[in-house]
Amino acid sequence: MHLLEPREHPSKMMKWLSPVIALVAMLIVGSILFLMLGVEPGKAMYIFFIEPLASGYGWSELAVKAGPLILIALGLAVGFRAKLFNIGAEGQLTMGAIFGGGIAILFHEQMGGWILPLMVLMGALGGAFWGAIPALLKTHFNAEETLTTLMMNYIALFVLLYLVNGPWRDPDGMNFPQSVMFNDSATLPLIMDGTRINASLYITLFAVVLFWVFMRKSLTAYKLEVSGQAPLAAKYAGFSSSKAIWMSLVISGTMAGIAGICEVAGPIGQLNPNLSPGYGYAAIIVAYLGRLNPLGIVLSGCFMALIYLGGEMAQMQLQLPVAITGIFQGLLLFFLLASDALIENRYRFAKKTVPPEPVAATSP
């Protein structure tokens, strides 16, 4: 019989080392995978993890991709600490892009400094709205948020598809399902020549500091943490569980919404069906890989961005399919969960209990 027994004192250091262990295991299994595909692992690993960073432009692309991942993961971490599993960041990102992008499309003919802030605000509201629906379902009908948030992703995607195929389709777009390109007033300004890095970097940096203070110092974050770790203690102390649900889902929705609007007002520049290469899902891994800590999330966000870049390189140079990115993400998550599980628990192989030999039982 296989058993996992909780350890009495899981090592604190190991908890921080767990992402490193997961990384090494991912590299080993990745190498085996490359071998089986007939690619020399050393070369493949170089193309995947080193070459994207061989140029300044590569580093700038890393920042472009890490931005949305970090933004979303910061929000998700708040909910994960309260043990509320929001799997719906992808849909919340999409909704943020629709709400914010809608402003750009509605006021396409107008110019002005007020458009961009309004877009970001609407993006945040859109994400928050999409997070609030599962919160409502959970507080009123006790519907499991893991399922509802996941299902909301598909609804958001179909809303987007309807809009870009219908009312918001670019009339001069040769029938492609996409909106007009946003004008300059509705596009985040680039802040570094020759790169795609835009002003959303400031938003990301600000968010990291804000969340760091929030998680380290605020009573609200403490309350969320208590309700995640010991729900009965939260109830005993009088922390409202429905408040925790609303806070977690609305905060993570807001952050995903901001990430969404920063993408469409940034590198993409319009609404189209391919807004996100799964940032909303990858950010779940980023949050856990960063140990739900804002600074950790910066590191893990950059690493996840590297996997995206490496995946693109591998497609171009090794003619591997796009699935390679997903495989590496999956391996990372798998090994992270496994290593966390073994740090928290001890593995024991229990022999089937054999009835003992009656030992010289003397009758009393």
Place this chain on the structure above:
Amino acid sequence: MTHPYDLSAHTREMNPGSASSVARLQLINICKSYNSLKANDQIHLTVQPGQIHAILGENGAGKSTLMKIIYGATQANQGQMLWNGKEVKIDNPSMARKLGIGMVYQHFSLFETLTVVENISLGLDEKIDLALLSQKIIEVSEQYGLPVDPRREVYSLSVGERQRVEIIRCLLQNPALIILDEPTSVLTPQAVRQLFKTLRLLASQGVSILYISHKLHEIKELCNEATILRNGRVSGHVDPQDNSTSDLARLMIGRDLPSYVRQDYQGAEQVLFQIESLHAESDDPFGVSLKNINLSIQAGEIVGIAGISGNGQAELLSLLSGEQRLKTGKIRLAQQDISSLSAGQRRDLGLGFVPEERLGRGAVPNMTLSQNALLTAFRQGFTRWGLIKFDQCKAFSEQCIEKFGVKASGAEAEARSLSGGNLQKFIVGREILQNPKFLIVAQPTWGVDVGASMFIRQTLIDLSRQGVAILVISEELEELFEISDRLCVLANGELSEPVHTDQTNAENIGVLMSGIHRPLTAEHSAQEQIHA
């Protein structure tokens, strides 16, 4: 070897007086360590046939470890065990049962939805026909004065009856030695008397009994030999009949038992907390519904609610604390209706609460003491603009640790690293330092050692004399008699009329605990005793 269930073939004629010189059980130099902690250190113990042998000690003195070693639930690192003069090594409980060692645990392991006979059949090592087993159960229960109907479902049994089921299950294995772990902790005084009768009968037939307890008067009444443990070592082998309870206490805790200081309350009389016709239907089929609960508590007094857990205690507590919302009835705190307020809002108005469960409810296991202080004490101005003032919070925890003698490595120690008693002191301290108007305490000293228990009780008395109204819910009758000004009983979801502690006695309260409502006067109880 005789068939394990063939009671008639069992030889029970052995007379304790003429016991052969071979001891039933002898432990020689038993040592057991958990990491650096020596749970048992050079324990010697000899149990004669037909002897009722007490194992006396505080929580954490090593009693449970020693019993686990005898019952095979854990193994000693060192030492020898002789069973009827022969050395044995007991690898697991099933082997212990085969040898003739039975154990009745403090916490019963019965399935509520199954009948008595089904439960007993599950616990046996061998399969046996249920009809035949029922027959055996009836035989044993008649023989030893343990009346219980094998066809009844366990959920309908009282705690005393459940214990009988456990004892019968143990007796069916024909044990030559029975270990009873704190058997009276959940029994009414009447049920205790019945249990003692059974134990004496068993002893007279040559069965040895190891009786684990920290209740001195019971040991004096029942046992003819006592081994006293302190900090994992034997601190004395005595005859409880020849020693006073204070002698025993000194051996057990290493110093004299201090006594309680109680003054009369001097302040103004004022009703601080009131419960009016509180009703609550339980959603749980095995839960208890509360019926028409009325109680008012004055400033400066402690009201105790006696009764065995599972009679509505948990339900009442969560309704009073606000963890559960009240549907019918009213609760007032200092004349203000708080019935519809949440737990947090009630705390804002000066309600404090120490729950029965310390880890997971009263404290978050993986958080530090400092963080756990914040759990309810953040109201003491520990935040500014929603941000926590960590230095003030730490100072509060350190004050709590110092004032209440909490043994911990500091304010940064994790709650789960503390022993039950120390965590309890911390939680009690946290609630008291917030200057509540009204304090609810559930099982204040459950699992807490004698020294700490006395400290907590004295603290509660002192706090009440400062004008705080205190409600204590406890299973320990002695404790309630020591600290309460008035006492009532919660049985089957009904609360008896409170009476002044000095106008009642354990017998009366015991009658009420069994669910029979009678006026509480000394004359009545005397009559009842005659009728019983």
